[in-house]
Amino acid sequence: MKRGSTVLPTSSSGLATKSLAVLRKDILSEFRTRYAINAILLFGVTTLTVVSFSVGQLGLPADVYAALFWIIIFFSAMSGLAQVFVKEEESRTAIVLRLTSDPTAIYLGKLVFNFLLLALLELVITPLFFVLTDARMANVGLFLIVLLVGSLGLAGASTLIAAIISKASIKGALFAVLSFPILLPLLIGAIAGTRKALGVTESPFSAAAPELQLLISYAVVMITASLLLFEFVWEE
Protein backbone atom coordinates (compact mmCIF):
# COMPACT_ATOMS: atom_id res chain seq x y z
CA MET A 1 0.00 0.00 0.00
CA LYS A 2 1.49 3.31 -1.10
CA ARG A 3 1.18 5.86 1.67
CA GLY A 4 2.43 8.92 -0.20
CA SER A 5 5.40 11.15 0.34
CA THR A 6 4.25 12.45 3.75
CA VAL A 7 6.67 11.49 6.49
CA LEU A 8 5.03 11.24 9.91
CA PRO A 9 7.19 12.74 12.68
CA THR A 10 8.75 10.65 15.44
CA SER A 11 7.10 10.36 18.87
CA SER A 12 9.38 12.96 20.45
CA SER A 13 7.70 15.86 18.66
CA GLY A 14 4.73 17.76 20.07
CA LEU A 15 1.04 16.96 19.86
CA ALA A 16 0.30 19.84 17.49
CA THR A 17 2.96 18.72 15.01
CA LYS A 18 1.64 15.15 15.04
CA SER A 19 -1.97 16.23 14.63
CA LEU A 20 -1.00 18.47 11.74
CA ALA A 21 0.88 15.58 10.13
CA VAL A 22 -2.25 13.38 10.37
CA LEU A 23 -4.32 16.24 8.94
CA ARG A 24 -1.88 16.74 6.06
CA LYS A 25 -1.87 13.03 5.24
CA ASP A 26 -5.68 13.00 5.18
CA ILE A 27 -5.92 16.08 2.98
CA LEU A 28 -3.36 14.62 0.54
CA SER A 29 -5.09 11.26 0.33
CA GLU A 30 -8.47 12.98 0.03
CA PHE A 31 -7.30 15.02 -2.95
CA ARG A 32 -6.12 11.82 -4.65
CA THR A 33 -9.53 10.10 -4.47
CA ARG A 34 -11.87 13.04 -3.67
CA TYR A 35 -14.36 10.48 -2.40
CA ALA A 36 -15.58 12.31 0.74
CA ILE A 37 -15.59 15.75 -0.92
CA ASN A 38 -17.63 14.48 -3.87
CA ALA A 39 -20.08 12.58 -1.68
CA ILE A 40 -20.70 15.42 0.75
CA LEU A 41 -20.92 18.22 -1.84
CA LEU A 42 -23.13 16.33 -4.28
CA PHE A 43 -25.42 15.18 -1.51
CA GLY A 44 -25.66 18.76 -0.22
CA VAL A 45 -26.39 20.25 -3.63
CA THR A 46 -28.96 17.53 -4.44
CA THR A 47 -30.84 18.08 -1.19
CA LEU A 48 -30.70 21.84 -1.68
CA THR A 49 -32.14 21.43 -5.17
CA VAL A 50 -35.06 19.40 -3.83
CA VAL A 51 -35.72 22.01 -1.15
CA SER A 52 -35.51 24.87 -3.64
CA PHE A 53 -37.82 23.14 -6.14
CA SER A 54 -40.45 22.25 -3.58
CA VAL A 55 -40.63 25.16 -1.11
CA GLY A 56 -37.95 27.67 -2.17
CA GLN A 57 -40.20 30.32 -3.70
CA LEU A 58 -43.12 30.11 -1.26
CA GLY A 59 -41.92 32.96 0.97
CA LEU A 60 -42.06 30.83 4.11
CA PRO A 61 -41.26 32.21 7.60
CA ALA A 62 -37.63 32.28 8.80
CA ASP A 63 -38.31 29.34 11.18
CA VAL A 64 -38.88 26.98 8.27
CA TYR A 65 -35.80 28.07 6.34
CA ALA A 66 -33.58 27.71 9.43
CA ALA A 67 -34.81 24.12 9.91
CA LEU A 68 -34.40 23.27 6.19
CA PHE A 69 -30.88 24.70 6.18
CA TRP A 70 -29.74 22.50 9.07
CA ILE A 71 -31.47 19.42 7.65
CA ILE A 72 -29.38 19.87 4.49
CA ILE A 73 -26.17 20.33 6.51
CA PHE A 74 -26.90 17.37 8.82
CA PHE A 75 -27.68 14.80 6.13
CA SER A 76 -24.82 15.94 3.89
CA ALA A 77 -22.48 15.57 6.85
CA MET A 78 -23.83 12.07 7.49
CA SER A 79 -22.96 11.10 3.92
CA GLY A 80 -19.29 12.02 4.11
CA LEU A 81 -17.86 12.46 7.61
CA ALA A 82 -17.55 8.74 8.39
CA GLN A 83 -15.14 8.28 5.49
CA VAL A 84 -12.22 9.62 7.52
CA PHE A 85 -12.04 6.41 9.56
CA VAL A 86 -13.82 3.97 7.24
CA LYS A 87 -11.14 4.47 4.56
CA GLU A 88 -8.39 3.61 7.08
CA GLU A 89 -10.09 0.30 7.88
CA GLU A 90 -10.97 -0.54 4.28
CA SER A 91 -7.51 0.13 2.87
CA ARG A 92 -5.99 -1.49 6.00
CA THR A 93 -3.83 1.53 6.75
CA ALA A 94 -5.17 1.78 10.32
CA ILE A 95 -2.42 -0.51 11.63
CA VAL A 96 0.36 1.65 10.23
CA LEU A 97 -1.31 4.80 11.52
CA ARG A 98 -1.61 3.19 14.95
CA LEU A 99 2.13 2.51 14.97
CA THR A 100 3.23 5.95 13.78
CA SER A 101 1.13 8.31 15.88
CA ASP A 102 -0.63 8.45 19.26
CA PRO A 103 -4.45 8.33 19.61
CA THR A 104 -4.95 11.94 20.73
CA ALA A 105 -3.06 13.29 17.72
CA ILE A 106 -5.01 11.02 15.36
CA TYR A 107 -8.35 12.13 16.81
CA LEU A 108 -7.41 15.81 16.62
CA GLY A 109 -6.11 15.50 13.06
CA LYS A 110 -9.26 13.72 11.91
CA LEU A 111 -11.45 16.22 13.79
CA VAL A 112 -9.84 19.17 12.02
CA PHE A 113 -10.13 17.34 8.70
CA ASN A 114 -13.85 16.75 9.23
CA PHE A 115 -14.31 20.35 10.36
CA LEU A 116 -12.62 21.61 7.18
CA LEU A 117 -14.80 19.29 5.10
CA LEU A 118 -17.92 20.72 6.78
CA ALA A 119 -16.63 24.28 6.27
CA LEU A 120 -16.16 23.56 2.57
CA LEU A 121 -19.70 22.18 2.35
CA GLU A 122 -21.10 25.27 4.08
CA LEU A 123 -19.05 27.56 1.85
CA VAL A 124 -20.83 26.05 -1.16
CA ILE A 125 -24.29 25.49 0.34
CA THR A 126 -24.82 28.78 2.23
CA PRO A 127 -24.64 31.23 -0.74
CA LEU A 128 -26.64 28.83 -2.93
CA PHE A 129 -29.26 28.47 -0.20
CA PHE A 130 -29.87 32.21 -0.03
CA VAL A 131 -29.92 32.48 -3.82
CA LEU A 132 -32.26 29.54 -4.43
CA THR A 133 -34.78 30.15 -1.63
CA ASP A 134 -36.70 33.12 -0.25
CA ALA A 135 -34.72 33.07 3.01
CA ARG A 136 -33.43 36.49 4.07
CA MET A 137 -30.50 37.16 6.38
CA ALA A 138 -31.21 39.52 9.29
CA ASN A 139 -27.79 39.33 10.97
CA VAL A 140 -24.76 37.94 9.13
CA GLY A 141 -22.46 37.90 12.18
CA LEU A 142 -24.80 35.82 14.33
CA PHE A 143 -25.47 33.46 11.41
CA LEU A 144 -21.75 32.84 10.87
CA ILE A 145 -21.06 32.31 14.59
CA VAL A 146 -23.92 29.80 14.93
CA LEU A 147 -22.67 28.04 11.78
CA LEU A 148 -19.06 27.94 13.03
CA VAL A 149 -19.78 26.71 16.55
CA GLY A 150 -22.46 24.31 15.30
CA SER A 151 -20.06 22.78 12.78
CA LEU A 152 -17.39 22.39 15.47
CA GLY A 153 -19.83 20.43 17.68
CA LEU A 154 -21.07 18.44 14.69
CA ALA A 155 -17.54 17.48 13.66
CA GLY A 156 -16.48 16.78 17.27
CA ALA A 157 -19.29 14.32 18.00
CA SER A 158 -19.41 12.63 14.59
CA THR A 159 -15.64 11.99 14.41
CA LEU A 160 -15.77 9.65 17.43
CA ILE A 161 -18.86 7.92 16.04
CA ALA A 162 -17.06 7.53 12.70
CA ALA A 163 -14.27 5.75 14.58
CA ILE A 164 -16.83 3.45 16.28
CA ILE A 165 -18.67 2.50 13.10
CA SER A 166 -15.48 1.90 11.11
CA LYS A 167 -15.06 -1.24 13.29
CA ALA A 168 -18.59 -2.50 12.65
CA SER A 169 -19.64 -4.81 9.82
CA ILE A 170 -22.48 -2.61 8.45
CA LYS A 171 -21.13 0.91 8.15
CA GLY A 172 -23.30 3.15 5.99
CA ALA A 173 -26.65 3.11 7.73
CA LEU A 174 -25.18 2.80 11.20
CA PHE A 175 -23.42 6.18 11.08
CA ALA A 176 -26.64 8.21 10.85
CA VAL A 177 -28.43 5.92 13.33
CA LEU A 178 -25.73 6.34 15.98
CA SER A 179 -25.13 10.05 15.32
CA PHE A 180 -28.69 11.33 15.28
CA PRO A 181 -29.59 10.95 18.99
CA ILE A 182 -26.20 12.34 20.03
CA LEU A 183 -26.46 15.31 17.67
CA LEU A 184 -30.09 16.19 18.38
CA PRO A 185 -29.35 18.71 21.19
CA LEU A 186 -26.89 20.43 18.84
CA LEU A 187 -29.40 20.48 15.98
CA ILE A 188 -32.14 21.95 18.19
CA GLY A 189 -29.77 24.68 19.40
CA ALA A 190 -28.39 25.40 15.94
CA ILE A 191 -31.85 25.61 14.35
CA ALA A 192 -33.11 27.92 17.11
CA GLY A 193 -29.97 30.10 16.76
CA THR A 194 -30.22 30.28 12.96
CA ARG A 195 -33.90 31.16 13.26
CA LYS A 196 -32.91 34.23 15.29
CA ALA A 197 -30.15 35.14 12.81
CA LEU A 198 -32.72 35.02 9.98
CA GLY A 199 -35.63 36.64 11.81
CA VAL A 200 -34.66 38.85 14.76
CA THR A 201 -33.46 42.30 13.75
CA GLU A 202 -33.13 44.05 17.14
CA SER A 203 -30.17 42.95 19.32
CA PRO A 204 -30.06 39.39 17.95
CA PHE A 205 -26.97 38.44 19.99
CA SER A 206 -28.69 38.88 23.36
CA ALA A 207 -31.79 37.13 21.98
CA ALA A 208 -29.68 34.16 20.88
CA ALA A 209 -27.57 33.95 24.07
CA PRO A 210 -29.13 30.65 25.36
CA GLU A 211 -28.59 28.98 21.98
CA LEU A 212 -24.99 30.16 21.75
CA GLN A 213 -24.31 28.91 25.30
CA LEU A 214 -25.82 25.54 24.37
CA LEU A 215 -23.76 25.26 21.18
CA ILE A 216 -20.46 26.30 22.77
CA SER A 217 -20.85 24.03 25.81
CA TYR A 218 -21.93 21.15 23.55
CA ALA A 219 -18.82 21.51 21.38
CA VAL A 220 -16.50 21.70 24.40
CA VAL A 221 -18.12 18.74 26.22
CA MET A 222 -18.28 16.46 23.17
CA ILE A 223 -14.69 17.11 22.09
CA THR A 224 -13.43 16.53 25.64
CA ALA A 225 -15.42 13.29 25.97
CA SER A 226 -14.15 12.16 22.55
CA LEU A 227 -10.53 12.80 23.55
CA LEU A 228 -11.03 10.64 26.67
CA LEU A 229 -12.90 7.83 24.89
CA PHE A 230 -11.07 7.70 21.54
CA GLU A 231 -8.22 5.58 22.88
CA PHE A 232 -10.63 2.73 23.73
CA VAL A 233 -12.10 2.72 20.23
CA TRP A 234 -8.81 3.03 18.41
CA GLU A 235 -6.66 0.45 20.18
CA GLU A 236 -7.20 -3.18 19.29
Added chain:
Amino acid sequence: MWWKAILFLLMAWVIAAAFILPAPQQGIGEASRIFYFHVPQAWVAAVAFVVSMIASIRYLRKGDLLDDDRARAAAELGFLFCVLATITGSIFAKVTWQSFWNWDPRETSIFILLLIYGAYFALRSAVDGAEKKARLAAVYSIFAFVTVPFLMFIMPRVLPSLHPSDSVVGSSGEFAMSASTAAVFFPSLIAFTVLFFWIYSIGVRIYRSQRKRMEEQES
Protein backbone atom coordinates in the same frame (compact mmCIF):
# COMPACT_ATOMS: atom_id res chain seq x y z
CA MET B 1 -37.27 -14.52 49.96
CA TRP B 2 -38.78 -11.90 52.29
CA TRP B 3 -38.21 -8.91 50.00
CA LYS B 4 -40.22 -10.50 47.21
CA ALA B 5 -43.20 -10.71 49.59
CA ILE B 6 -42.73 -7.04 50.51
CA LEU B 7 -42.50 -6.12 46.81
CA PHE B 8 -45.75 -7.99 46.17
CA LEU B 9 -47.50 -6.11 48.99
CA LEU B 10 -46.11 -2.74 47.83
CA MET B 11 -47.19 -3.31 44.23
CA ALA B 12 -50.65 -4.47 45.34
CA TRP B 13 -50.98 -1.35 47.53
CA VAL B 14 -49.86 0.95 44.71
CA ILE B 15 -52.25 -0.56 42.16
CA ALA B 16 -55.22 -0.46 44.54
CA ALA B 17 -54.51 2.92 46.14
CA ALA B 18 -53.81 4.63 42.82
CA PHE B 19 -57.47 4.07 41.93
CA ILE B 20 -59.07 4.46 45.38
CA LEU B 21 -57.41 7.55 46.87
CA PRO B 22 -58.16 11.07 45.53
CA ALA B 23 -56.46 11.98 42.23
CA PRO B 24 -53.04 13.62 42.81
CA GLN B 25 -53.77 16.80 40.85
CA GLN B 26 -57.25 18.26 41.16
CA GLY B 27 -56.64 20.69 38.31
CA ILE B 28 -56.05 17.88 35.80
CA GLY B 29 -58.54 15.47 37.38
CA GLU B 30 -58.84 11.69 37.14
CA ALA B 31 -56.28 11.42 34.32
CA SER B 32 -53.56 12.51 36.73
CA ARG B 33 -53.72 9.07 38.41
CA ILE B 34 -51.34 7.87 35.68
CA PHE B 35 -48.71 9.91 37.55
CA TYR B 36 -48.31 6.99 40.01
CA PHE B 37 -47.13 4.72 37.19
CA HIS B 38 -45.70 7.10 34.61
CA VAL B 39 -43.18 8.89 36.83
CA PRO B 40 -41.70 5.68 38.39
CA GLN B 41 -41.38 4.18 34.89
CA ALA B 42 -39.53 7.23 33.63
CA TRP B 43 -37.41 7.14 36.79
CA VAL B 44 -36.50 3.46 36.23
CA ALA B 45 -35.62 4.22 32.58
CA ALA B 46 -33.20 6.87 33.85
CA VAL B 47 -31.79 4.59 36.59
CA ALA B 48 -31.21 1.84 34.01
CA PHE B 49 -29.37 4.32 31.80
CA VAL B 50 -27.08 5.27 34.72
CA VAL B 51 -26.52 1.60 35.69
CA SER B 52 -25.63 0.80 32.09
CA MET B 53 -23.21 3.70 31.92
CA ILE B 54 -21.49 2.78 35.22
CA ALA B 55 -21.12 -0.84 34.03
CA SER B 56 -19.67 0.49 30.75
CA ILE B 57 -17.09 2.61 32.59
CA ARG B 58 -16.17 -0.41 34.74
CA TYR B 59 -15.77 -2.51 31.60
CA LEU B 60 -13.39 -0.01 30.02
CA ARG B 61 -11.35 0.16 33.24
CA LYS B 62 -11.20 -3.56 34.07
CA GLY B 63 -12.04 -5.43 30.86
CA ASP B 64 -14.29 -7.97 32.63
CA LEU B 65 -17.03 -9.23 30.28
CA LEU B 66 -19.39 -9.60 33.25
CA ASP B 67 -19.65 -5.79 33.29
CA ASP B 68 -20.68 -5.92 29.64
CA ASP B 69 -23.47 -8.38 30.58
CA ARG B 70 -24.54 -5.86 33.22
CA ALA B 71 -24.54 -2.97 30.75
CA ARG B 72 -26.56 -4.99 28.24
CA ALA B 73 -29.14 -6.22 30.77
CA ALA B 74 -29.63 -2.70 32.16
CA ALA B 75 -29.95 -1.21 28.68
CA GLU B 76 -32.57 -3.75 27.61
CA LEU B 77 -34.67 -3.16 30.72
CA GLY B 78 -34.19 0.59 30.39
CA PHE B 79 -35.52 0.39 26.85
CA LEU B 80 -38.60 -1.53 28.04
CA PHE B 81 -39.37 1.00 30.79
CA CYS B 82 -38.64 3.87 28.42
CA VAL B 83 -41.28 2.51 26.01
CA LEU B 84 -43.75 2.16 28.91
CA ALA B 85 -43.09 5.72 30.08
CA THR B 86 -43.49 7.03 26.53
CA ILE B 87 -46.82 5.24 26.06
CA THR B 88 -48.26 6.30 29.43
CA GLY B 89 -47.05 9.86 28.90
CA SER B 90 -48.56 9.93 25.44
CA ILE B 91 -51.95 8.74 26.73
CA PHE B 92 -51.82 11.44 29.41
CA ALA B 93 -50.94 14.04 26.76
CA LYS B 94 -53.93 12.98 24.66
CA VAL B 95 -56.30 13.40 27.60
CA THR B 96 -54.98 16.74 28.84
CA TRP B 97 -53.56 18.45 25.71
CA GLN B 98 -55.74 16.76 23.05
CA SER B 99 -52.77 15.34 21.13
CA PHE B 100 -50.68 12.23 21.57
CA TRP B 101 -47.47 13.98 20.65
CA ASN B 102 -46.49 17.65 20.45
CA TRP B 103 -42.68 17.76 20.99
CA ASP B 104 -42.75 19.05 24.49
CA PRO B 105 -39.12 19.11 25.87
CA ARG B 106 -39.92 16.07 28.06
CA GLU B 107 -41.32 14.21 25.09
CA THR B 108 -38.26 15.17 23.06
CA SER B 109 -35.84 13.96 25.72
CA ILE B 110 -37.60 10.61 26.25
CA PHE B 111 -37.73 10.15 22.49
CA ILE B 112 -33.98 10.79 22.28
CA LEU B 113 -33.46 8.27 25.10
CA LEU B 114 -35.41 5.70 23.04
CA LEU B 115 -33.28 6.49 19.99
CA ILE B 116 -30.07 6.15 22.01
CA TYR B 117 -31.14 2.73 23.29
CA GLY B 118 -32.14 1.70 19.76
CA ALA B 119 -28.78 2.85 18.38
CA TYR B 120 -26.98 0.99 21.19
CA PHE B 121 -28.65 -2.29 20.22
CA ALA B 122 -28.05 -1.63 16.50
CA LEU B 123 -24.35 -1.12 17.27
CA ARG B 124 -24.17 -4.31 19.35
CA SER B 125 -25.71 -6.37 16.57
CA ALA B 126 -23.38 -4.88 13.93
CA VAL B 127 -20.06 -5.71 15.65
CA ASP B 128 -18.48 -9.17 15.61
CA GLY B 129 -16.45 -10.52 18.52
CA ALA B 130 -17.48 -10.32 22.17
CA GLU B 131 -14.69 -8.02 23.37
CA LYS B 132 -14.81 -5.61 20.45
CA LYS B 133 -18.60 -5.46 20.77
CA ALA B 134 -18.34 -4.81 24.51
CA ARG B 135 -15.73 -2.09 24.08
CA LEU B 136 -17.49 -0.17 21.29
CA ALA B 137 -20.89 -0.45 23.00
CA ALA B 138 -19.36 0.82 26.26
CA VAL B 139 -17.82 3.83 24.50
CA TYR B 140 -21.11 4.66 22.79
CA SER B 141 -23.06 4.29 26.03
CA ILE B 142 -20.76 6.74 27.86
CA PHE B 143 -20.70 9.15 24.92
CA ALA B 144 -24.51 9.16 24.77
CA PHE B 145 -24.72 9.73 28.52
CA VAL B 146 -22.69 12.92 28.17
CA THR B 147 -25.56 14.49 26.18
CA VAL B 148 -28.08 13.97 29.02
CA PRO B 149 -27.35 17.27 30.85
CA PHE B 150 -28.11 19.13 27.60
CA LEU B 151 -31.45 17.39 27.29
CA MET B 152 -32.43 17.77 30.94
CA PHE B 153 -31.21 21.21 31.94
CA ILE B 154 -30.42 23.29 28.87
CA MET B 155 -33.12 22.37 26.34
CA PRO B 156 -36.05 23.40 28.57
CA ARG B 157 -34.48 26.88 28.57
CA VAL B 158 -34.60 26.97 24.77
CA LEU B 159 -38.03 25.35 24.31
CA PRO B 160 -41.24 26.10 26.25
CA SER B 161 -42.87 23.22 28.20
CA LEU B 162 -46.39 22.17 29.15
CA HIS B 163 -45.26 19.21 31.24
CA PRO B 164 -46.77 19.38 34.77
CA SER B 165 -44.08 19.85 37.39
CA ASP B 166 -46.05 21.29 40.30
CA SER B 167 -47.35 17.91 41.51
CA VAL B 168 -43.96 16.96 42.98
CA VAL B 169 -42.00 20.20 43.27
CA GLY B 170 -43.64 23.62 43.34
CA SER B 171 -42.76 26.42 40.95
CA SER B 172 -40.49 28.05 43.55
CA GLY B 173 -38.67 24.76 44.17
CA GLU B 174 -40.32 23.65 47.43
CA PHE B 175 -41.74 20.18 48.01
CA ALA B 176 -45.48 20.25 47.25
CA MET B 177 -47.21 16.89 47.52
CA SER B 178 -50.20 16.01 49.64
CA ALA B 179 -49.91 13.21 52.24
CA SER B 180 -52.22 10.83 50.37
CA THR B 181 -50.33 11.37 47.10
CA ALA B 182 -46.99 10.75 48.80
CA ALA B 183 -48.39 7.57 50.39
CA VAL B 184 -48.87 6.09 46.91
CA PHE B 185 -46.10 7.77 44.95
CA PHE B 186 -43.11 6.80 47.13
CA PRO B 187 -44.14 3.13 47.55
CA SER B 188 -44.61 3.06 43.77
CA LEU B 189 -41.16 4.54 43.19
CA ILE B 190 -39.58 2.00 45.57
CA ALA B 191 -41.56 -0.93 44.14
CA PHE B 192 -40.62 -0.12 40.53
CA THR B 193 -36.94 0.35 41.48
CA VAL B 194 -36.82 -3.00 43.34
CA LEU B 195 -38.62 -4.67 40.43
CA PHE B 196 -36.03 -3.26 38.05
CA PHE B 197 -33.07 -4.58 40.07
CA TRP B 198 -34.75 -7.99 40.41
CA ILE B 199 -35.29 -8.45 36.66
CA TYR B 200 -31.85 -6.93 36.05
CA SER B 201 -30.11 -9.53 38.24
CA ILE B 202 -31.95 -12.32 36.41
CA GLY B 203 -30.90 -10.80 33.06
CA VAL B 204 -27.24 -10.60 34.14
CA ARG B 205 -27.33 -14.28 35.22
CA ILE B 206 -28.85 -15.34 31.87
CA TYR B 207 -26.23 -13.47 29.82
CA ARG B 208 -23.39 -14.74 32.00
CA SER B 209 -24.43 -18.39 31.62
CA GLN B 210 -24.97 -17.92 27.87
CA ARG B 211 -21.48 -16.47 27.58
CA LYS B 212 -19.98 -19.31 29.67
CA ARG B 213 -21.65 -21.89 27.43
CA MET B 214 -20.32 -20.18 24.29
CA GLU B 215 -16.80 -20.16 25.77
CA GLU B 216 -17.06 -23.88 26.64
CA GLN B 217 -18.21 -24.72 23.12
CA GLU B 218 -15.30 -22.82 21.63
CA SER B 219 -12.67 -24.48 23.83
